[in-house]
Amino acid sequence: MTKKFRDLRQSMSPAAQARSHKKAEAMLADLPLAELRQARHLSQEQLAEMLNVKQPAVAKLEKRADMYISTLRRFIEAMGGELEIRAHFPDGDVKINQFEDLEAKQVPVA
Template identity: 40%
Template sequence: MAKPISELMNTLSKSDQATVEAKAVEMITALRLSKLRKQLGFTQAQVAGAMHIKQPTVAELEKRADIQLSTLRQYLQALGTDLEIYATLPDGSRIDILHDLRND
C-alpha cells in the first residue's frame, strides 16, 4: 500500500524537504502558466515573439517558481490578458496594488 506524501516527507531531512517543496512549487507554476497559454491557444514560440525573446526562454520562464512581476505582466500581456494583484485588508476590503503603484 502506498504511503501518504506527508509520511514520506517526514522521513526526509529538513534540507531535502525544502528541496522537494521548492521543486513542487516550480512544477505547479509551470503547469499553471503553460496550461493557461495552451488554453488560450498560444504556442511558446508565439509568446516568445510577442515578448521579443527566444522560445527556450519562455520554456524556462514557465518553469520558474519565482518570477518578477514585470516579466509575469509581459508574459500575460502576450496572451492578451492582464495581471491584477490585490491586497485584502483585515476588514475585508481590497486594494488594487498594481493600479495604486502605477498612479503614485
C-alpha cells in the same frame, strides 16, 4: 465502446451540468502559466515571438516559481491579458497599485 463527451453531458441532469460547468470555470480561473498559455491557444514559439525572445526562454519562464513582476506583466500582456495584483482579506480584496507604473519608473542602468 467510447462515448463522446457531448453525449455524456447531455445525459447529465441539469443540476449536474451546472455543477460541472462551475467546476470547469473554477479550474480555468486557477492555472499555472503554461496551462494558461495553452488555454489561450498559444504555443511557446508564438509567445516567444510576441515577447521578442527565444522559445527556451518561455519554457524556462513557465517553470519559474519566482520572477519579477514586470516579467510576469509582459508575459500576461503578450497573451492579451492585464496583470492585476490583489491582496485578499476576510473583509474584502484590495488592489495593490504600486506596481502599475513599474516600467515607467524604471531607470535604465548605464
